[in-house]
Amino acid sequence: MREDELRGLAQQSPWLVRALRVVRDSGLPDAWIGAGAIRDLVWGERYGDGFDPSSVRDVDVVFLDPTDLSRDNDDRATGRLVATWPEPPWEAKNQAAVHTWYSAKFGGAQVAPLHTIADAVATWPEYATAVAVRLDTHDRVTVCAPHGPDDLLDGVWRCNPTRVSPIAIAVIIEPFSTSHVTNSAPCPAGYGVVASRRRRCQGSAASASWRGLSLTSTRERVISRLKPPRRSRIHVGGARRRGRPG
Structure with a gap:
């Protein structure tokens, strides 16, 4: 287990x-x-x-x-x-x-x-x-x-929509979907960012800092509706990273 x-x-x-x-x-x-x-x-x-x-x-x-x-x-x-x-x-x-x-x-x-x-x-x-x-x-x-x-x-960052509104989710993920990540469009309310760790080394990667950890996205990232079973998530980098959560 x-x-x-x-x-x-x-x-x-x-x-x-x-x-x-x-x-x-x-x-x-x-x-x-x-x-x-x-x-x-x-x-x-x-x-x-x-x-x-x-x-x-x-x-x-x-x-x-x-x-x-x-x-x-x-x-x-x-x-x-x-x-x-x-x-x-x-x-x-x-x-x-x-x-x-x-x-x-x-x-x-x-x-x-x-x-x-x-x-x-x-x-x-x-x-x-x-x-x-x-x-x-x-x-x-x-x-x-x-x-x-x-x-x-x-190491997956994913919003739980049980009580958080779509607007709040958009506010939370917006820094990772626009200003800090390359080749991305703003996430509309109710959407999330998907970044696959398996694809971390493909394309041109961009990193954003969240609580001292590196959240990595690539050109392979897509915008996906935030509902199960298609999991909207941001993976913390696949290897151990320097720096500690703040």
Whole structure:
């Protein structure tokens, strides 16, 4: 199982294991670490010069507490983590409360309440970051990856349209589809960029920097509708690259 690959990478990082222990022992209900910190670890180890914890911008901790939907609950949860280990940039969010603030912050229609962590993770905006991990009481890593861990492990950047609007997707991918990549036209809303790692050495390649990693595209790239099973994606370079995620 590919989840075993992710478990191995997580268990080999003393920093992440310590962070997972802090989260597990915090008393927060159904608490996990997910999103960017996990991506930074995997891509740093597989496609960079190693994982640098100091480059992690946020340690996203998700938990599920339907008894208190206030934003103060998030602040108290974050404070609890900081009190145990002050260095990481903790950011705790109660996924049971997302429906109370999501539309006001990001626009769009009211979203339905989330009842499980898996439901929450499944809505996160990129498949590579729609992954969370935690430690069980026996220090074993548990993985929550509703869309699977392939994009994360294979260095694929791909929008998850479950909750992100086509306009937001276009804004996210626009830097890679226009100003930083040769021989490309602007991506219309609802479309994504496809760049095949197998074709990385063909044509004239152009690179764009995203969080310190090299995203490579070639003349072979095409514009494709962003819907399964035709996967719109940007591959992180096929070989290990210098530089670390920022």
